[in-house]
Amino acid sequence: DVKVTQSSRYLVKRTGEKVFLECVQDMDHENMFWYRQDPGLGLRLIYFSYDVKMKEKGDIPEGYSVSREKKERFSLILESASTNQTSMYLCASSLPGSLGYEQYFGPGTRLTVT
């Protein structure tokens, strides 16, 4: 059974804190993604990675960074959390290439920044 896990389901952080969101997949997928989901805005891509140590900015990378030191793990970092980063964060993985392979999503992390 394929699996994408995220380190926390719920997180509450204070403004200015550094926040780490971890994602692990067990499918040996090359591609990994971080999205945020907000009401009325759908899923918006923050960053994606197509290989270890490789990353590309998505549509809304400002205020975020990522790390991919191992194939199975992709971390999202909020360098200095702000209230406008309160959101649902979703990690996903997929096979390589641009052939429309389905993505497998984790359960999400609901982050609240106060």
Next chain:
Amino acid sequence: DQQVKQNSPSLSVQEGRISILNCDYTNSMFDYFLWYKKYPAEGPTFLISISSIKDKNEDGRFTVFLNKSAKHLSLHIVPSQPGDSAVYFCAATPSGTYKYIFGTGTRLKVLA
């Protein structure tokens, strides 16, 4: 600039009837289109996809139709069941990229 649009934020359908969810797109360079279903407090799960060279793909109760001239995609669910109540997202992959561009979602409620 929303390249993939789901103009209906919500839809209610009686159990046993057909549900039709719609999606419009602006980029003619999309290779694949996918539909995902999302329950509250869970990540989206893949439902069905279609290549841009096809106009229909069917999987059990789910059928996706692609009208390239109208840049329109639809998902048909027949018959609808209460367990289908969820938010449905359409997504598209631009040619030559790893990216997936999602619509804003349509909340489907199937009434028993």
